[in-house]
Amino acid sequence: xxxxxxxxxxxxxxxxxxxxxxxxxxxxxxxxxxxxxxxxxxxxxxxxxxxxxxxxxxxxxxxxxxxxxxxxxxxxxxxxxxxxxxxxxxxxxxxxxxxxxxxxxxxxxxxxxxxxxxxxxxxxxxxxxxxxxxxxxxxxxxxxxxxxx
Ligand SMILES: [Fe+2]
Numbered sequence: 001x002x003x004x005x006x007x008x009x010x011x012x013x014x015x016x017x018x019x020x021x022x023x024x025x026x027x028x029x030x031x032x033x034x035x036x037x038x039x040x041x042x043x044x045x046x047x048x049x050x051x052x053x054x055x056x057x058x059x060x061x062x063x064x065x066x067x068x069x070x071x072x073x074x075x076x077x078x079x080x081x082x083x084x085x086x087x088x089x090x091x092x093x094x095x096x097x098x099x100x101x102x103x104x105x106x107x108x109x110x111x112x113x114x115x116x117x118x119x120x121x122x123x124x125x126x127x128x129x130x131x132x133x134x135x136x137x138x139x140x141x142x143x144x145x146x147x148x149x
Contacts, residue, residue, distance in 0.1 A: 003138050
């Protein structure tokens with residue numbers, strides 16, 4: 001039996017938030033490597049949601065929530081691409097940029113966990129949520145770097 005998609009997503013949210021909190025502290029070692037590791041978790045997570053969870057929301061009468069979530073992902077991706085081009089040598093500036101991304105991600109996770117997941121819980125049966133869980137895992141795997149699959 002596949003895992004409920006909501007349980008999978010909540011676990012991944014915790015992981016990503018803890019990576020953000022380490023990166024937003026001053027004096028963190030191996031900052032570039034940790035930032036790459038954060039992106040290796042965050043990007044496949046977002047792509048997996050966009051390909052499976054959000055279309056399912058649209059089929060289930062939750063279109064506005066899905067559209068807003070997609071725009072929040074787009075904003076995070078834009079901010080990440082800006083940070084990709086920033087040097088880590090000025091730590092204060094780098095951390096300020098990262099902190100803005102962290103705030104966006106926290107807001108987005110809050111919307112998913114407080115608004116979207118409770119409605120999914122109401123509208124979808126446990127078989128549907130498990131089935132969505134396995135489709136999500138599959139989409140996420142395809143979006144991962146080959147070495148991490
Ligand atoms: Fe999301």
